[in-house]
Amino acid sequence: MAKIYDVIVIGGGPAGLTSGIYGGRSKLDVLMIEKDNLGGQISLTDEVVNYPGMKKISGSELMKAMREQAKSFGVSFVQTEVIEVNFSQDIKKIITQSGVYEGRSVIIASGLVHKKLNFKGEEEYRGKGISYCATCDGEFFVDRDIFVIGAGFAACQEALFLTRYGKKVHIIAREPEFTCARSIADKVLTNPKIEVSFNSEVLEVSGDSLARKIKTKNNITGEVVEYSSEDGENIGVFVFVGQEPKTALYKGKIDLDDDGYILTDTRMRTNLDMIYAVGDIRQKYLRQLVTAVADGAIAISDVEKCLYDYKIKNNSNVEIKKEVQIEEKPQGVFSEEMLNLIKETTNKFKEEIELVLVKSEDDEKNKKILEVSEELGKISNKIKFKIYEANDEYLKDKISLVRLPALYLLDKDGKYARIKYSTIPIEHELESFLQAMNNIVGEEEKVRESLLERINKLDKKINVKIGVSLKCTRCPQTVRATQFIVSKNKNIDLEVIDVITHKEFKTKYDIVGVPAIVVNDKNLYFGQMNLEEMIEILEKQ
Template sequence: MSKVYGVIIIGSGPAGYTAALYAARSNLSVLVLQGYQTGGQLMQTSEVENYPGFEEGILGPEMMEKFEKQAQRFGAEMIPEDVIAVDFTSRPFVVTTDSGEYRSRAVVIATGASAKWLGLPSEKRLQGRGVSACATCDGFFFKNKDLVVIGGGDTAMEEATFLTRYANHVTLVHRRDTFRASKIMQDRASKNPKISFLMDAEVTEVLGDDAVTGVRVRNVKTGETLEVPVQGVFLAIGHQPNTDLFKGIINTDDVGYIVPVENTMTNIPGVFAAGDVTDHRYRQAITAAGDGCRAAIDLERWLESQGEDVGVENWD
């Protein structure tokens, strides 16, 4: 006798928890496989001030705890384990973790995306203390500060330009002598008097004890180093969707982002995707939560279209 859940949700960020909330309120039996690192990228965010309903702001981990408790209130089960394998060849689907196999009539993939980092110990130590990978999320906290943006693509240009709304000055550091960014984005940044450029340069260390005080930069051609005094460092070298587990199973683009076939449903009927795992543009908590809502409604309607009762727990 093994339980077949109405839906298994893989991931525990805003998309996963919102999908769990909606599905559980529809009387579906819901299992959230949260991963060993629960809460998604917001667990690394010191304060969230742009999510509606929290007029005084809220700490990222506190917000995710509220998301989790709200989903649990309606009966969603939580297991903090990583998924190591999936079998979507037939229904019920089988999802495997270290502790065993779980089965469900539908699945929501909400594994998110991870910001790419330089891999410096000092960078990791100062995350949330002046080091960020999201200008939209954290730019407001850097009013009248001097900042560094690392990268050379459109995202770096956008982030640097956006940060000039708050910052005193932004230095864009790029390891090559030419940018990958589109010409229109380069022109926009180069014409901004608050932005300057350090080319052929790489950041080798983020300086500061409890907060960022500067960066050490090395010229990749000459080997010369210099220290740039700044109070914030923004990484803009890309994101990597967490989709390795689904390669060859779920349709993705060249980078690895899941490409839904119809609304939030993937190429496998009954398997849905929500949040940053499908989104390379917005990457906000509120858009991820909205996706989770859409996925839950889509899967409920899909189950009904298959002639399956919604909210009935199956055992065999």
């Protein structure tokens, strides 16, 4: 019989995490479903300075703390993508890429996605100069001219962040002035590395393999200006023109307003019984971190009351959960959250797994990956760890020795599992790395049968290389999806490559955005991909 949760929260941003914290603290059985790793849009924010009680903190740090707090109260997490919902019965069904989850109530907290402007070249140069995430892609534009499109809070904040990379940051704003708080607008206007063009819009971005030109128009004077990079250098174009709700799944099932936002009452209830919406996805006056957490607390409070009434009415004797005790963090390279994740994952391993580190000739490059690998081996007795020099006779003809140092995953029989990490599996990539090991020796991930059938039909030898950055929050989903395919089909192999460390790979394929997917060393794809999208790419080869 399938487990029935008290509450299923869709989305792991501040609103959803607050619902999880309050729900777990109230001894409700809460499941949080996250498509990406952690934290929603706020996790990409470099600096949060207006959250009460926090003088200054990064969005990612705040979300990590909230997630750990939720876990300490017994909240369960699963990383997968919701593809369908059924709210027609008392027990609600959430259909995902990895299976069906059931709950007595649902809180929708899946937030917003970036809007596109649809100017000429926007789609063509996505990942080749055009980006929607400064944290993920800013470091690719060191000493380059960077253009930020937008006039709101996000545009101003990201422009300030990008000044640490670009030689000049140009803001192109349709509005006659900034639409954000005066305090941040003044910071932008007084920054010597930022130049602002108001009443202007982008007409076109062009170039060759990378974006090198941008054409803008002043809507007051009618003047058209084309900027060409000096000495043929590429440019960066970051689009921050607002967001739109991710509500396509709920159209025709929940009442939405004309702009696609979910309609709720003051208790965050939708028009359907026991279905709630919180955070940026609902219709509201102010979309800020502080209102998101308030929404989450209000919704779960109503859920708790309704579930209590339901249990009394139905004479239901539900077992009270115990709070999860978090062990004190030992000293080392892993944070407390990372340690808990490693222990939680490796405890599920049915057999030992072997990690092989092949060192490069550069001792400095070896140092960090060696430190991480050795500590992984110490944390769990399910991980066997071996070190080899590149010229070791044992390695001859067994594995590819291009791009070292690198970690290789071996299966229970000591054979190369066709997954190689030419990067340090830490930060955002730790979870995908652990999942790769779990796919080999642990519990099998649940995936729709139709997707498994398509994976099994891939009958050509295909080599996939995914260029990542350890700062990127979009890369792990793409890596995780590809690793799953590799675990199910021996025709596919994967290398995960840190493009900042391995500059020759970045240069060869003109990579100025991540994730960057190279298939069979010739076909390039850019952007975050889920399992079905990765299958589609491999089916085309």
